Amino acid sequence: MQYFMQLLISGLAIGAIYGLIAMGFAVIYKSTGLVNFAQGEMTMITAYIAWTISTTVSGNVFVVALGAILAAVVLGLIIERVVMRPMLGEPVFATVMVTIGLAVILRSSINFIWDAYPHGLDVGFGRSIVRIGPIGVRTGQIAVIVTLLVLLAVIWAFFRYSKIGVAMRAVAADDRTALLMGISATRVHALAWAASSVIAGIGGVFFALSYDLSPAMFQLGLKAFPATILGGLDAVLGSGLGGLLIGITENLAGGYIGSGMKEVAGFAMIIVVLMVRPFGIFGERDIERV
Amino acid sequence: MIKYLATASLLLAGAYLSTTPALAADPGITDTEIVIGDVEPLTGPPALLGVAASIGHKIAIAEANAAGGINGRKIKYVLEDDGYVTARTIQGVKKVTDVDKAFALLGISGSGQSIAVMPLLEKAGIPTVIDVAPVKFLWEPPRKNVFVVGQSYEEGIIHLVNYLAEKNPGKKWGLITQDDDYGITVRDGFDTVVKARKLNVVYSGNYKKGQQDFSSDMLQLKESGAEVFLAGGIIGENIAMMKELEKLSIKPVVGIFWPGRVEPVLKLMGPAGDGIYAVDYVEPFAGAAGKAFLEKAKGLLPEAEMKGINRYSMTGYAAAKVLIAAIERCGKQPTWACTIAELEKTKNVETGIMAPISFGAGVRFSNQKLQIMQSEFSTLSFKPVN
The missing domain is CATH 3.40.50.2300 (Response regulator)
Structure with a gap:
């Protein structure tokens, strides 16, 4: 039982990070209909900026958190304005290719701006180990699980009750009708990119806190993508939960079947789920009337 | 005329040789x-x-x-x-x-x-x-x-495992390697010594290149009761493994290979990285x-x-x-x-x-x-x- 619980808690912790990044994917898809293949790289850049703040400005956790959130907003807005907005109205394939190009540029920028060495994000929090009976867990891991749960509730309320949230859903459902109703699609898109950058960036910062910061961190995006497919590409909350499911599945497979199965388990799971529900567990069925 | 042409040709050739690479x-x-x-x-x-x-x-x-x-x-x-x-x-x-x-x-x-x-x-x-x-x-x-x-990578691993085996006779061994040519070489070197010395290997893992979370792998290592562990990661992987071992409150004798023997790694491993054995053919920076x-x-x-x-x-x-x-x-x-x-x-x-x-x-x-x-x-x- 102790073995199972240790696997479960570790799975929840890494799954919460996948979940946050997966929510970033879903926010952009829900608002713009686009899959952002640079999500992992945006996550990594925000984490590196947080590290820079912690080593140059202040190591205070609140200063680092605020700085990282602001940086993520700016990063999302710049990408939307400079890279994505000129692609409005262009074929989806071309736009997706732009995000792939963006991913390569952001990935390479790490070595140019920072370096190839791994770094630890030290904000005086997150690295200490808490013992729950015989089970050890880092405070950063507990914090990321709590943060994901809080964000799930906040985002649910945001889409359900706020004007901007409703506007985002309207643009996602039918951007032309939304435009006729006076909703600015470009503003909604900008907001979506900023929000996505912040949510995924939080995941990146927590990863750096619990693990480390390195140029390989962009690969988190590759792990989070199955989570968003599993939860539903258009389901922000579902993507968050999908992350948890992937994290737990990976860890249980790694712990009970073998190390080699760890990386495969998540993908095997989405194949099975998509065969039954092609739009993901929480995704909406896309109905086209002819 | 022929004499003149021959002289001119020689002069041209000389000039060419003196001005070109x-x-x-x-x-x-x-x-x-x-x-x-x-x-x-x-x-x-x-x-x-x-x-x-x-x-x-x-x-x-x-x-x-x-x-x-x-x-x-x-x-x-x-x-x-x-x-x-x-x-x-x-x-x-x-x-x-x-x-x-x-x-x-x-x-x-x-x-x-x-x-x-x-x-x-x-x-x-x-x-x-x-x-x-x-x-x-x-x-x-x-x-x-x-x-x-x-x-050679293989010789390096053989040297390291032999050393650790001599220092830790009769102990249980664990190994994890990457799923690429580097990992295969590490494993080959390890297996050579295992065969020769009949080591008791209780855990043998293989991770996918790019893996960042080693919680389940290290938990398996702990459950296996391994007392000597060859961490076959490169940089980030070894750091992640050491931190997991610290979380699990176990401290086996650990060996790493030279691609991971870079000093900044020790800072990131924290106290968990103290006492790790490594093999190399270049001098450590701490020496003269x-x-x-x-x-x-x-x-x-x-x-x-x-x-x-x-x-x-x-x-x-x-x-x-x-x-x-x-x-x-x-x-x-x-x-x-x-x-x-x-x-x-x-x-x-x-x-x-x-x-x-x-x-x-x-x-x-x-x-x-x-x-x-x-x-x-x-x-x-x-x-x-x-």
Whole structure:
């Protein structure tokens, strides 16, 4: 039982990070209909900026958190304005290719701006180990699980009750009708990119806190993508939960079947789920009337 | 008339030879310059080794240039980034040989990348000294123009496991390796000792390249009761493994391999990284030779590049020293044939940072002497152990 619980808690912790990044994917898809293949790289850049703040400005956790959130907003807005907005109205394939190009540029920028060495994000929090009976867990891991749960509730309320949230859903459902109703699609898109950058960036910062910061961190995006497919590409909350499911599945497979199965388990799971529900567990069925 | 034409032809030929590169037969050499090419991963995670190796080359080249160059010719260093992508390594080698007209090559990226460019190097016949990722395929069978400074991964692992087995008789063993050519080599070396010494292996894991969370793997290791653990990760993987072991409150005897023996890793591992054993053929930075190397680098490198130095800078430096010395011994008119012949004659070349380097007739591998080191968290350094 102790073995199972240790696997479960570790799975929840890494799954919460996948979940946050997966929510970033879903926010952009829900608002713009686009899959952002640079999500992992945006996550990594925000984490590196947080590290820079912690080593140059202040190591205070609140200063680092605020700085990282602001940086993520700016990063999302710049990408939307400079890279994505000129692609409005262009074929989806071309736009997706732009995000792939963006991913390569952001990935390479790490070595140019920072370096190839791994770094630890030290904000005086997150690295200490808490013992729950015989089970050890880092405070950063507990914090990321709590943060994901809080964000799930906040985002649910945001889409359900706020004007901007409703506007985002309207643009996602039918951007032309939304435009006729006076909703600015470009503003909604900008907001979506900023929000996505912040949510995924939080995941990146927590990863750096619990693990480390390195140029390989962009690969988190590759792990989070199955989570968003599993939860539903258009389901922000579902993507968050999908992350948890992937994290737990990976860890249980790694712990009970073998190390080699760890990386495969998540993908095997989405194949099975998509065969039954092609739009993901929480995704909406896309109905086209002819 | 015939006499006049003959004299004119001779004069023209003389004038041509005095204004064109010293020897038109071999590229990359003029009266004032010799071009040395290199292809390394300068972006992405493996940049940790590529940048460091190129810094080592730069130190040796700057040292030679400061002393007047190679018999009066300054060395020009041309460096290409392959991003650790084999197709780009091939492109990079073609670029430095065909476009930049390199006279000789150093480095050449990772093991898989070096293997991939081997046919290209053999066909070109360009003198090459490989120093980043020594694997047997690079010197077995020996290629006329390709020399390797270092020690084989397999020998390194055998040396380390033998040492740990002698120090920890009768203990239970655990191993985890990466699912690529590097991991296979580590596993092969490990298996050789396991067979020879009949070690009791209770855990054997294999992780996918790029894996960042090792919680379930280390939990399995704990459950297996392993007392000696060979962590076959490179950099980030080993850090993640050590932190998981700390979380699980277990501290087996741990061995790591030289690609992960870089000092910044110890800071990230924290106290969990104290007492880790490593094997290497270059001197640790904490020793007198290491300190002298850093002191030398300070005078030859820009400040910004100093932080990129690690053990790969030492291997790069040693390889570049050997190559430069060979070209130098060819005198005023170095050629590829002479450089290759002189490389072959390399005998006990001292670099100060590893055992003397030698090649020989048909010997293209320097077969460096190995030593075991142990990490010390309080000083964030590795120190040799007896």
